[in-house]
Amino acid sequence: xxxxxxxxxxxxxxxxxxxxxxxxxxxxxxxxxxxxxxxxxxxxxxxxxxxxxxxxxxxxxxxxxxxxxxxxxxxxxxxxxxxxxxxxxxxxxxxxxxxxxxxxxxxxxxxxxxxxxxxxxxxxxxxxxxxxxxxxxxxxxxxxxxxxxxxxxxxxxxxxxxxxxxxxxxxxxxxxxxxxxxxxxxxxxxxxxxxxxxxxxxxxxxxxxxxxxxxxxxxxxxxxxxxxxxxxxxxxxxxxxxxxxxxxxxxxxxxxxxxxxxxxxxxxxxxxxxxxxxxxxxxxxxxxxxxxxxxxxxxxxxxxxxxxxxxxxxxxxx
Amino acid sequence: xxxxxxxxxxxxxxxxxxxxxxxxxxxxxxxxxxxxxxxxxxxxxxxxxxxxxxxxxxxxxxxxxxxxxxxxxxxxxxxxxxxxxxxxxxxxxxxxxxxxxxxxxxxxxxxxxxxxxxxxxxxxxxxxxxxxxxxxxxxxxxxxxxxxxxxxxxxxxxxxxxxxxxxxxxxxxxxxxxxxxxxxxxxxxxxxxxxxxxxxxxxxxxxxxxxxxxxxxxxxxxxxxxxxxxxxxxxxxxxxxxxxxxxxxxxxxxxxxxxxxxxxxxxxxxxxxxxxxxxxxxxxxxxx
Numbered sequence: 001x002x003x004x005x006x007x008x009x010x011x012x013x014x015x016x017x018x019x020x021x022x023x024x025x026x027x028x029x030x031x032x033x034x035x036x037x038x039x040x041x042x043x044x045x046x047x048x049x050x051x052x053x054x055x056x057x058x059x060x061x062x063x064x065x066x067x068x069x070x071x072x073x074x075x076x077x078x079x080x081x082x083x084x085x086x087x088x089x090x091x092x093x094x095x096x097x098x099x100x101x102x103x104x105x106x107x108x109x110x111x112x113x114x115x116x117x118x119x120x121x122x123x124x125x126x127x128x129x130x131x132x133x134x135x136x137x138x139x140x141x142x143x144x145x146x147x148x149x150x151x152x153x154x155x156x157x158x159x160x161x162x163x164x165x166x167x168x169x170x171x172x173x174x175x176x177x178x179x180x181x182x183x184x185x186x187x188x189x190x191x192x193x194x195x196x197x198x199x200x201x202x203x204x205x206x207x208x209x210x211x212x213x214x215x216x217x218x219x220x221x222x223x224x225x226x227x228x229x230x231x232x233x234x235x236x237x238x239x240x241x242x243x244x245x246x247x248x249x250x251x252x253x254x255x256x257x258x259x260x261x262x263x264x265x266x267x268x269x270x271x272x273x274x275x276x277x278x279x280x281x282x283x284x285x286x287x288x289x290x291x292x293x294x295x296x297x298x299x300x301x302x303x304x305x306x307x308x309x310x311x312x313x314x315x316x317x318x
Numbered sequence: 319x320x321x322x323x324x325x326x327x328x329x330x331x332x333x334x335x336x337x338x339x340x341x342x343x344x345x346x347x348x349x350x351x352x353x354x355x356x357x358x359x360x361x362x363x364x365x366x367x368x369x370x371x372x373x374x375x376x377x378x379x380x381x382x383x384x385x386x387x388x389x390x391x392x393x394x395x396x397x398x399x400x401x402x403x404x405x406x407x408x409x410x411x412x413x414x415x416x417x418x419x420x421x422x423x424x425x426x427x428x429x430x431x432x433x434x435x436x437x438x439x440x441x442x443x444x445x446x447x448x449x450x451x452x453x454x455x456x457x458x459x460x461x462x463x464x465x466x467x468x469x470x471x472x473x474x475x476x477x478x479x480x481x482x483x484x485x486x487x488x489x490x491x492x493x494x495x496x497x498x499x500x501x502x503x504x505x506x507x508x509x510x511x512x513x514x515x516x517x518x519x520x521x522x523x524x525x526x527x528x529x530x531x532x533x534x535x536x537x538x539x540x541x542x543x544x545x546x547x548x549x550x551x552x553x554x555x556x557x558x559x560x561x562x563x564x565x566x567x568x569x570x571x572x573x574x575x576x577x578x579x580x581x582x583x584x585x586x587x588x589x590x591x592x593x594x595x596x597x598x599x600x601x602x603x604x605x606x
Contacts, residue, residue: 052411099594105410106353106553107593110545114586117542121582237538241418248415281426288419292412293404 004173007256011169015162026154032266033161034222037168038239039246039258041215044172046244047252048181049208050188051101054240055112056216058096058119059089061234063217064224065123068136071225076142082164082221089217090210092119097209101202113237120235135231139224150226157226164222168215172255175211184208185253245284249291251298260299324454325572331460332529333567334467338522340547341474341559342515348554349491350508352402353410355417357519358537358544359424364390364520365532366428369437379442387520394516398509406508421537429534437532439524463525470518471560478556487511491554546589550599558601 018029038060045051066088067081075081096115100108123130130136143149148156175181186194187201194201224230233239242265250261268287273280295302343357367386371377377385397420405416441459448455478484489497490504498504523532530540547566551558569588573581593599 046411052414054414096590099590102594103597106347106545107549107597107599109353109410109414110542110549111590111593113542114546114590118583118586121586125579125583237541245415245418248411279426281422281429285419285422285426288415288422289401292408292416292419296408296412 008170011166011256011259015166019158026158028266028270030154030158030161030226032263033158033165034219034226035243035246035266036259036262037161037165037219037222038216039243039250039262040165040168040172040255041212041219042243042247043252043255043258044175044215045209045212046247047254047257048176048188049184049205049212051205051209052105052109053112054109054237054244055114055116056212056243057235057237057239058112058116059093059213059216060220060223060239061116061119061123061230062092062213063089063220064230064234065130065136065220066217067221068139068224068230069129071139071141072136076140077146078141078144078160078225081141081225082218085217085221085224086214087217089220090214093213093216094206094210097206097213101205101209113240116235116237116240120232123232123235130230133232135229136224137229139228139230141225141228154226161222161226164218168218169255169259172215176255180204180207242284245288245291248298249287249295251300254300257298257300264299320454321575325568325575327451327454327456327460329568329571330564331463331467331567332571333564334463334470335522335526335529336543336547336567337467337560337563338470339519339526340522340544340551340563341470341556342512342518343544344548344551344554344559345487345491345556346512346515347548349487349494349511350402350406352406353413353417354402355414355541355545356420356424356537357515358541359421360390360394360516360519361523361526361540362424362428362532362534362536363393365439365523365527365536366432366437367520368439368524368527369432369532372440373438379440379445382439383521383524386524387517390520391513391517395509395513398512402512403505403508421541424537425534432534434534437527439527439532459528466521466525470521471556474556483507483510548599549593550589552599552601555599555601558599562600 019026022029038056041059042053042056045053045056063085067085070084071078071081074084092115100111100115103111124132126132141150144156144160148160150156150160183194183199183204187199187204191201220230220234223234246261246265247258248261249265250259251257268283269280272283291298297305339358339361342360343354346352346354346357364386367389368382371382371385372379401416401420405413408416445457445459445462447458449458449461450456478488486497486502487507489500489502490507494504523530523536530536543566547559547563550566551560551562566585566589570581570585573584577584
């Protein structure tokens with residue numbers, strides 16, 4: 001119990017420290033926070049429920065476009081916009097998940113990519129609504145909770161994104177401890193036994209996928225409100241793949257792995273990708289292979305592995 | 319009527335290309351149970367080599383084709399030994415990640431070597447001439463694609479059905495452990511099959527460059543397309559991939575002709591509905 005409080009405190013401290021240490025990089029820090037929300041949603045779907053997906057960008061993009069359109073046409077309130085994004089992400093996840101959760105393995109992975117591609121195609125075609133390849137412009141979010149206006153330097157944006165990330169983290173920590181979360185873990189580890197004790201795997205997985213979709217939608221909505229622009233890139237395969245890589249880098253199923261992996265990945269990206277995206281592909285390709293071969297459980301398992309290595313255990317690092 | 323014939327001819331040509339590229343993927347997935355997202359990368363490598371051999375070295379087309387396919391196989395074999403062999407036993411998520419990593423490395427290498435622009439493949443004069451089919455003109459190149467595709471399926475059938483290698487391969491696909499217990503060198507079969515699949519992908523990539531243009535991002539852009547062929551055909555089924563590739567070629571061509579604005583969406587919706595109803599594909603094996 002204490003340990004969990006401690007980790008929450010640590011996140012708060014890290015958020016404050018980052019703000020004080022990098023006051024001129026707030027836009028980049030905010031970007032990291034948004035990605036953390038997206039990777040957390042993936043941790044629920046993949047880390048907890050064990051659903052292999054490469055299409056998390058579909059729900060992220062749906063949330064981004066929904067929040068953007070909501071702000072332009074309905075109401076500029078940011079929190080209401082987040083809700084709109086969450087609803088859009090959840091709806092898309094529920095509808096596509098109804099078919100996707102019937103499949104598994106390669107077919108499932110391929111279909112999740114396909115769903116994101118369909119979304120990108122629809123957004124591209126519906127130029128009148130979404131702005132097509134030019135992106136959705138003119139999003140002007142109002143004051144957060146009617147108190148804080150989005151400023152030019154991004155102070156409000158940073159703390160707003162941080163608060164949302166923190167709440168999402170808390171909610172997921174509660175979900176992971178709940179009976180529902182435990183049943184997801186059970187499905188992940190042994191679907192046959194869960195069927196044997198009378199759990200409907202399909203429904204639980206669909207519910208998890210929908211929840212993850214809602215959170216990914218929130219991440220998309222945050223990005224739409226803070227960058228005030230939604231582009232077709234929101235649906236890109238690269239985004240889904242990078243989110244997955246961040247999660248695996250940090251370690252799945254443990255929430256703080258998602259934070260750790262995202263921060264490290266984004267920091268490396270910031271340095272390595274400075275102006276040549278192709279050289280960045282070398283870095284990320286090599287990084288992924290290193291993680292898969294040498295750190296299959298991610299960075300959060302590193303201390304335990306090192307400890308075992310120091311003790312001379314036979315299965316160190318595995 | 320002419321429209322239907324047009325769709326049929328273009329669809330078959332397109333389907334043959336998809337088949338050549340995807341069949342190796344299907345067999346390696348059925349055989350090694352590895353989710354290989356990097357397979358399109360071999361088509362990219364083949365296309366890049368063909369571009370280089372054709373425009374910079376200046377070889378005639380037949381040699382370009384041969385050299386590029388051979389070159390791809392030479393690259394694929396050590397990759398199988400060094401990387402793929404290690405991930406056969408991993409979970410599918412690790413396999414997905416490792417092969418995405420490989421794909422990124424392939425894209426970056428091609429870019430470093432040849433840049434990120436379109437890599438054209440020069441065709442000889444003879445292939446640009448058109449053949450009169452009565453109802454329409456068909457370029458000799460497309461006729462060649464259809465011909466080569468037919469030869470490939472015939473060759474694969476002969477290889478699998480009539481040779482000792484084919485018997486061993488089928489045994490290994492059916493049950494890897496029993497096959498290796500019977501003294502079949504499954505490791506060698508894996509490598510040969512992998513090389514064959516990579517070579518066919520290169521062939522399909524080069525011949526199909528007119529329809530699926532080659533540039534550094536090729537493997538990501540068409541990854542879903544190739545995976546769809548495999549998923550619909552059913553893992554490990556060559557005939558399944560062939561039927562699926564032709565059907566997909568036809569459907570996509572038809573939707574381009576009939577509903578050009580909604581082609582991609584129509585196509586994907588049909589695919590998703592089909593796989594929702596038949597998650598194992600046309601000829602999928604139980605438990606694959």
